[in-house]
Amino acid sequence: MNQDTSFWGWGWAHRFPDDEARLQLGQLVQALTGFAPRGLLSPPTLAQVELTAPRGPRPPFDFIQDDAEARTRHTYGKSYPDQLRGFAGDYAAAPDRVARPNNEAEIERLLEFASASQLAIVPFGGGTSVTGGIECRGEGHAGVISLDLGHLDQVLALDPIARLARIQAGAKGPALEAQLGAQGYTLRHFPQSFEHSTLGGWVATRAGGHFATVYTHIDDLVASTRMITPQGAWATRPLPASGAGPAPDRLVLGSEGTLGVITEATVRIRPRPTQRAGATLLFDRFEAGVEAARALAQSGLHPSNCRLLDPREALLFGVNAENKAVLIVGFEAAQHPVEVDLARALELLRDFGGELRPAAVDDGAGRWKQAFFDAPYLQSTLISLGLLADTFETCCTWSTFPTLHAALIKGVREALKRTTGGAFMSCRFTHVYPDGPAPYYTFVGPAPAGGELAVWQEVKHTACEILAQHGATITHHHAVGRTHRPWYCKEVPELFTSALWEVKRHLDPAGIMNPGVLWEKGP
Numbered sequence: 472m473n474q475d476t477s478f479w480g481w482g483w484a485h486r487f488p489d490d491e492a493r494l495q496l497g498q499l500v501q502a503l504t505g506f507a508p509r510g511l512l513s514p515p516t517l518a519q520v521e522l523t524a525p526r527g528p529r530p531p532f533d534f535i536q537d538d539a540e541a542r543t544r545h546t547y548g549k550s551y552p553d554q555l556r557g558f559a560g561d562y563a564a565a566p567d568r569v570a571r572p573n574n575e576a577e578i579e580r581l582l583e584f585a586s587a588s589q590l591a592i593v594p595f596g597g598g599t600s601v602t603g604g605i606e607c608r609g610e611g612h613a614g615v616i617s618l619d620l621g622h623l624d625q626v627l628a629l630d631p632i633a634r635l636a637r638i639q640a641g642a643k644g645p646a647l648e649a650q651l652g653a654q655g656y657t658l659r660h661f662p663q664s665f666e667h668s669t670l671g672g673w674v675a676t677r678a679g680g681h682f683a684t685v686y687t688h689i690d691d692l693v694a695s696t697r698m699i700t701p702q703g704a705w706a707t708r709p710l711p712a713s714g715a716g717p718a719p720d721r722l723v724l725g726s727e728g729t730l731g732v733i734t735e736a737t738v739r740i741r742p743r744p745t746q747r748a749g750a751t752l753l754f755d756r757f758e759a760g761v762e763a764a765r766a767l768a769q770s771g772l773h774p775s776n777c778r779l780l781d782p783r784e785a786l787l788f789g790v791n792a793e794n795k796a797v798l799i800v801g802f803e804a805a806q807h808p809v810e811v812d813l814a815r816a817l818e819l820l821r822d823f824g825g826e827l828r829p830a831a832v833d834d835g836a837g838r839w840k841q842a843f844f845d846a847p848y849l850q851s852t853l854i855s856l857g858l859l860a861d862t863f864e865t866c867c868t869w870s871t872f873p874t875l876h877a878a879l880i881k882g883v884r885e886a887l888k889r890t891t892g893g894a895f896m897s898c899r900f901t902h903v904y905p906d907g908p909a910p911y912y913t914f915v916g917p918a919p920a921g922g923e924l925a926v927w928q929e930v931k932h933t934a935c936e937i938l939a940q941h942g943a944t945i946t947h948h949h950a951v952g953r954t955h956r957p958w959y960c961k962e963v964p965e966l967f968t969s970a971l972w973e974v975k976r977h978l979d980p981a982g983i984m985n986p987g988v989l990w991e992k993g994p
Contacts, residue, residue: 475817477887478544479515479557479667480851482667487514488852496849497856503786506893506917509857511657515545515560525567527614530584534572541569545617547662548600549847550954551861552928554854564606566593567614567901573622575699575734581618582701582732586981589613593985594620594728596672597643599664602952603725604676604988612986618732620671626650627735635694637737640671656740660689662948663847677725679909679948683777684768687902687909687950689724692739696723700731700978709737722974727950730978742805748813749776749801752825753793757781757898758873760796761908763823763868767800768903772816776801783897784913788846791828798825857893859918859926863934868907869985875941876910879934883914886933890926891916902947909947951989959989 477484488496488636490511497508508593511946517540525537536542546565547553556562572578585592591612595605609615620641629651636656638647644665651657660680662668672678673689674696686692694709702927704842707719723733754760757779769974780790780797802809817827853860867875880896887894895915902909912934918926935958938945945951945958960968976982 473796476544476667477851478520478540479547480554480854482851483846487850487855490524493852493856496531496852500853500856500915501860504893504915506895508853509917509920512558512855512857512967514558514855519560520562521560522562522565525614527567527590527612528588528611529568530570530588530590530616531580532570532572532577532580532584534570534577536571537567538571538718542566542617545569545595545598545619546606548598548603548605548952550601550603551850551854551859552924553601553606554851555923555927558854564608566607566617567609569595569617569619571619571622575704578618578699578732578734582983583698585616585983586701589981590983591615591986592618592728592732592983594618594671594675594732594816596620596675597668599668599672600676600950602946602950602954604950604952604985606953607987608983610987612983615852619730619894620734623734624669625896628662629654629656629740631656632741633709635737637735637742638670639735640669640733642670643667649955651740651756652743655742657743658692658738658740659686659744660692660733670736670738674724674733674736675727676950677948678950682775683900683902684773684775684904687904693720693724693736694739695737696720696733697735698723698726698731698733701965701981701983702978705731705978722971727952727988729989730975730984732984744803744805746804746807746809747801748803748809749799750813750817751790751828752798752800752817752820753791753795753828754798754824754826757796759824760798761872763798763820763825763907764900764903766819766823767816767907769905770816770819772802772819773810774800774812774816775803777900777903779900779903779908781898783895784899787897787913801820815866853915857918859887859916859922859923859929859930860914861931862911862913863931863938864901864911864947864949865938865943865945866902866904866907866947867941871941872908872910875937875943878941879912882937883912883934884928887914888914890929891918893917953987956987956989956991976979 520543540564546562591609593607595617607615623639623641626638662678678689695707698705736991760779778799782794785797802812850860883895897913900908901911945955951959
């Protein structure tokens with residue numbers, strides 16, 4: 472794992488702001504929310520972290536690490552509870568060892584040893600899980616091994632005729648795009664974690680990406696998968712489409728490391744875009760922006776970008792300061808001009824009161840793009856100021872959204888005020904479909920010292936219960952992990968859960984693969 476990354480917080484260590492910058496951010500937050508940060512809290516150092524001795528038998532392989540730094544860096548993902556515990560120097564959940572294999576043969580040997588020795592195997596991906604998907608304390612196991620595929624990061628083959636690329640699962644976003652870009656292609660999948668997450672992680676968690684319509688998930692870009700299970704290799708063939716029974720790739724997508732280790736995926740690539748056109752529109756009312764976004768999603772124009780921000784979200788990320796909702800629209804293509812598509816979209820959006828914002832006055836798309844990738848750094852900084860700061864997301868039908876949105880705003884704000892004494896909450900659409908939006912919520916509150924985790928749990932539980940009560944999904948693209956497990960089990964049919972557990976029991980008879988994720992135990 473890159474030593475220049477933060478071991479407790481998000482991203483690159485040098486991006487964590489100095490004291491003066493944090494003080495300025497605290498003042499800005501107070502101006503936006505009305506409540507003050509607790510103060511400047513000092514982040515931990517690696518030297519301050521104390522770990523217990525590794526448990527369980529040590530696999531006799533030279534790709535195994537058990538030094539303190541490797542274990543520390545592979546303890547948590549990047550959720551609020553993860554960063555909160557990391558910031559406090561609490562690494563009681565550290566894995567006993569870290570495996571960094573160089574090929575599939577080494578993975579097979581590791582899984583064989585782990586199955587015989589009852590060692591839990593937790594695929595790490597890029598370590599960006601926000602749902603507790605890579606933490607395992609090994610209850611019922613002799614020890615825990617974090618499996619890092621960082622050495623398997625190459626584009627193995629590229630077929631320019633079929634526009635397919637076979638890529639190893641450990642490839643992170645920038646390295647993947649650089650290798651494809653050298654031949655004029657792109658996967659065009661940019662989740663917020665793009666810089667630090669991996670292809671295997673995207674597949675395992677059904678990650679959402681760049682496109683706001685049509686190709687919204689990695690699901691839409693996967694042609695085939697390869698996974699090493701404790702029972703052997705699971706491999707599918709790349710096909711444009713097939714009607715041959717239940718699709719085996721669908722069991723791999725979203726499996727979150729519970730069935731095996733995803734080692735490769737063949738993905739659908741495209742020429743890098745050369746034609747772009749976009750615009751920013753302002754709406755006096757968020758509800759008018761919602762109706763405009765629905766009309767655009769149902770128009771058949773298929774914009775690559777369609778992000779609706781409520782006034783608070785726009786203010787938080789500096790897109791505009793006019794107390795209006797913002798709709799950012801964009802089109803792109805590799806060969807043909809897209810100005811005509813944009814003009815048709817603008818004509819439609821003006822019917823709902825959209826006011827075009829000249830790019831010379833406010834580059835909404837540019838501001839939003841930068842703010843989008845900077846947001847995780849903001850969360851880490853707010854934690855260091857003693858603030859509760861997190862997000863949750865969902866997907867629902869257009870007819871359901873108004874009542875769901877009202878219930879979430881009311882319920883989560885009440886929970887924040889009850890537990891913290893203050894509340895800031897905002898909303899945006901990350902993706903839109905003909906039948907409904909994917910709303911994404913940000914909430915901030917003044918967390919009480921020593922009670923941060925309990926407060927977060929109450930607020931998170933409130934949000935999840937409201938989603939379930941209104942028939943919305945527990946997650947559109949953040950995955951299930953351990954955090955969303957109770958609501959996922961309610962969302963899917965009980966017979967499906969039972970059947971899926973039987974598949975796991977067949978592929979992973981010793982139960983070593985990421986135990987506790989998706990299901991706590993078998994039915």
